[in-house]
Amino acid sequence: MKEIVKTNILRKIETKLYKQGLTERKAALIGVLDYKTKWNNSKNPHIKLCKDILEKTQKSAVIFSIPKEPYNTIINYLAEKSEGSIIPKDSETRLFLHEIPVASKFSSAKIIRLLKTKRFVVIPSSGIITTGSISLEQAFIYFSSICFSCFVKFFIDFLYKAVNRKIILKDSSVFKKAAGYLNTYPENTPQLLKGPFKTKDSIISAISEAGKLLIKNRLVDSCFGNISYIRNNDIYITQTSSYLDELKNNIDICPLDGSSCESITASSEFSTHKKILLENNAHCVLHGHPKFSVILSMFCEHYDCANKDNCNKFCLRKRHINDIPIVSGEIGSGKYGINKTVPKALKESTGVIVYGHGVFTSSKIDFNSAFDTLLKIEKKCRQRYFDIILNSSGKDTTDLTN
Ligand SMILES: [Zn+2]
Ligand SMILES: [Zn+2]
Known part of the structure; x- marks a missing residue:
């Protein structure tokens, strides 16, 4: 029974990441540690690193994935310009993230060391690793909030630069790429159930x-x-x-x-x-x-x-x-x-x-x-x-x- 529950939660989070536009379909490596580790995809090349993360950092869940566009472009750009961490100022950041640590390069030892004290890390060009100390849901919420907060930071920073005429070529090419991936909204508002509701x-x-x-x-x-x-x-x-x-x-x-x-x-x-x-x-x-x-x-x-x-x-x-x-x-x-x-x-x-x-x-x-x-x-x-x-x-x- 326990086995089935664990597999279901792995699939559930994998589907949520995809449906909410945060990762490509089945792109994420997701693992939970109980009496033994369970993975959504045991063939993923990062499984060794993620296993080490769970074993050495006292976490019970991990997600590692390249985020879907436009998040990938945006986060790589912000990470490149950051000096060790990205600091957005929206309320999800204030409430949950505080700041987003960035690993300067892909080094397993360094990532594990970082995750001993941090809950997540961005690795430029490689993706985002988020963890949960008590549940996989935590790792999912961090992943989602990192994407949201970086998105907000990128577009607000660009806006200030634009009005102050401080845009450089690199900024505008990243902006155009990111803006090209924006979702479309329905032209007409969908019809919802009609009230008043009495039961x-x-x-x-x-x-x-x-x-x-x-x-x-x-x-x-x-x-x-x-x-x-x-x-x-x-x-x-x-x-x-x-x-x-x-x-x-x-x-x-x-x-x-x-x-x-x-x-x-x-x-x-x-x-x-x-x-x-x-x-x-x-x-x-x-x-x-x-x-x-x-x-x-x-x-x-x-x-x-x-x-x-x-x-x-x-x-x-x-x-x-x-x-x-x-x-x-x-x-x-x-x-x-x-x-x-x-x-x-x-x-x-x-x-x-x-x-x-x-x-x-x-x-x-x-x-x-x-x-x-x-x-x-x-x-x-x-x-x-x-x-x-x-x-x-x-x-x-x-x-x-x-
Ligand atoms: Zn004001
Ligand atoms: Zn709210």
């Missing part, structure tokens, strides 16, 4: 459907993002660290009177959802991490602003992208928690972008308009991004904008 089953189906579509359209990765719905005195919300494309058994029901303690496993953004649902007369809330919304939220033209290193927590300015507000705030309900900024912004808008983090949208009856708003915000941000590049370079990049 537990129909609510769970509606939340599950919205989650699957967020993942499918690359509006959020791995276990990030969260979704909620309110019916009478119950808030239905996705559990913390659940995969949005596997929600069926991962939705908590939290009564407003606090009679159940399920909100402990509920999303870390529960208090933000609750406020939106109660104070804004909304029934549905969606939260994703769409990349160009995150990138543009970090682009502020007040280059010399003394507060610019704190804008993730509090920004001195009122910022917008078209009519969509950008707010600051940290995850949770602390002093600078987004529960103090996001619900307020959603009183006047159907969507809000959180600096360096993601997008929240809400709607009244079902998830159709919340999903439509989220997708449109991301499309608008991507378009705006390439418009700014175009205006600052004078060259035609519209063919890169999808």
